[in-house]
Amino acid sequence: xxLNQFLILGAALFAVGVYGVLARRNGVMVLMSIELMLNAxxxxxxxxGVQHGVVSGQVFALFVIAVAAxxxxxxxxxxxxxxxxxxxxxxxxxxxMRG
Amino acid sequence: xxxxxxxxxxLSAIVILSALRMVTTRNIVHAALYLVAVLAGLGALYxxxxxxxxxxxxxxxxxxxxxxxFLFGIMLTKAPLGNAMEMTGKQWPIAAGVAALLGGVxxxxxxxxxxxxxxxxxxxxxxxxxxxxEVFSTYIVPFxxxxxxxxxxxxxxxxxxxxx
Numbered sequence: 083x084x085l086n087q088f089l090i091l092g093a094a095l096f097a098v099g100v101y102g103v104l105a106r107r108n109g110v111m112v113l114m115s116i117e118l119m120l121n122a123x124x125x126x127x128x129x130x131g132v133q134h135g136v137v138s139g140q141v142f143a144l145f146v147i148a149v150a151a152x153x154x155x156x157x158x159x160x161x162x163x164x165x166x167x168x169x170x171x172x173x174x175x176x177x178x179m180r181g
Numbered sequence: 182x183x184x185x186x187x188x189x190x191x192l193s194a195i196v197i198l199s200a201l202r203m204v205t206t207r208n209i210v211h212a213a214l215y216l217v218a219v220l221a222g223l224g225a226l227y228x229x230x231x232x233x234x235x236x237x238x239x240x241x242x243x244x245x246x247x248x249x250x251f252l253f254g255i256m257l258t259k260a261p262l263g264n265a266m267e268m269t270g271k272q273w274p275i276a277a278g279v280a281a282l283l284g285g286v287x288x289x290x291x292x293x294x295x296x297x298x299x300x301x302x303x304x305x306x307x308x309x310x311x312x313x314x315e316v317f318s319t320y321i322v323p324f325x326x327x328x329x330x331x332x333x334x335x336x337x338x339x340x341x342x343x344x345x
Contacts, residue, residue, distance in 0.1 A: 083185055085298045088230070089291045091193045095200055095219075097284030102204035104276030105269050110254045111209060114216050117247065118200055121223050124239075128232045135304035137315045143235045144316070147242050148327045152334035154247050158254040159341035165258045166344075174270060 088129040096122035109161040109171035113154060120150045182302075188229060196222035207268050213251050220244050234309040 095118060102115025124143045131139015165171050199218035206212050220243045227236035270276075316324055 083182070083189060083300045083302065085300045086291055086295050087189060087193075088226075088300070089295065090288055091196065091226075093284055093287040093291060094197055096287070097280045098197070098200040098204055100283055101276050101280035104279060105273040106204065107270045108209055108268055110251060110258060111204075111212060111268065113254075114212060114251060115204060117216065117243075118203070118219065121220065121243075124235070125223060125226065128227055128230050128235055129300070131232070131307075132230050132304060133301050135301060137307040137311050138319075140232050140235050140307060140312050141315050141320050143232070144238055144312070145320075145323060145327055147235075147238055148331065151242055151247060152331050154250055155334050155338045156341070158250055159338040161254060162257055162342050171258045 085129065085133055088125060092122040092125045092129075095119075095125070107172050107174055109164065109173055110158070112173060113157045113161065116157075117150060117154065120146060120153075185229060185302075189226070192222045192225050192229070196226070205269075209255055209268070210252075213248065213255060216251070217244055217248055220248075231306045234312045237309075 099115045099117075099119035099122060102118060103112055106112055106115060124146050127139045127143045127146065129139075131137065131142075161171055164176065168175060196219050199215045199222065203212045203215035203219065206215065220239060224236045224239040224244070227233075227239060
């Protein structure tokens with residue numbers, strides 16, 4: 083197996099996640115796309131850990147999973163609060179800080 | 182080696198196709214189910230990379246906990262099931278261009294730098310006990326920091342979401 087096939091898979095997944103964050107209008111969908119990007123990073127960490135024969139890659143991936151869990155908890159609470167205050171989760175409705 | 186390549190092909194096809202469907206489907210519940218397929222495929226890829234504990238955690242935390250949170254979020258925000266709210270904004274061609282450019286630059290630099298380097302497959306295999314030894318010795322301080330972060334996120338989510 084080539085090293086690059088895993089890295090290119092991660093890059094493709096990251097690009098799909100970027101597209102999701104930029105193009106989707108639903109706040110929950112934006113959070114899901116962020117999860118996609120975090121998973122793309124995880125696969126890079128694990129594959130580089132294997133490549134260099136160290137366990138740190140797996141440990142870093144575990145930390146990223148833990149931080150992603152915390153992020154999605156707070157993120158969904160924010161989306162819920164937005165829905166309660168504006169009765170919408172369309173991110174295009176939230177332009178209060180536009181100059 | 183051939184078997185590993187075949188399984189890599191199958192799993193990466195599942196992951197990429199599900200990810201593409203996830204960001205293009207019009208039904209948000211379908212998007213959540215496609216995300217489950219992506220996460221499960223990645224978990225299987227971690228097994229292929231001999232990272233058994235990461236694979237287990239992926240299934241437990243992502244497919245088990247995070248997806249339940251997402252489904253609750255979908256349910257509580259009463260996201261319309263169907264086409265009532267157009268799911269993709271008008272700026273999607275620009276977003277696709279940005280994503281394609283980013284992916285192209287990353288892939289180009291990867292091919293340029295790593296070329297046809299082979300993955301080291303005869304290296305040491307780290308099992309769960311090795312991972313736990315590392316977490317509770319070298320990375321004990323970051324581990325405690327993550328515990329505090331999780332506590333802070335828990336309290337923050339409760340404070341944000343409660344009604345008063």
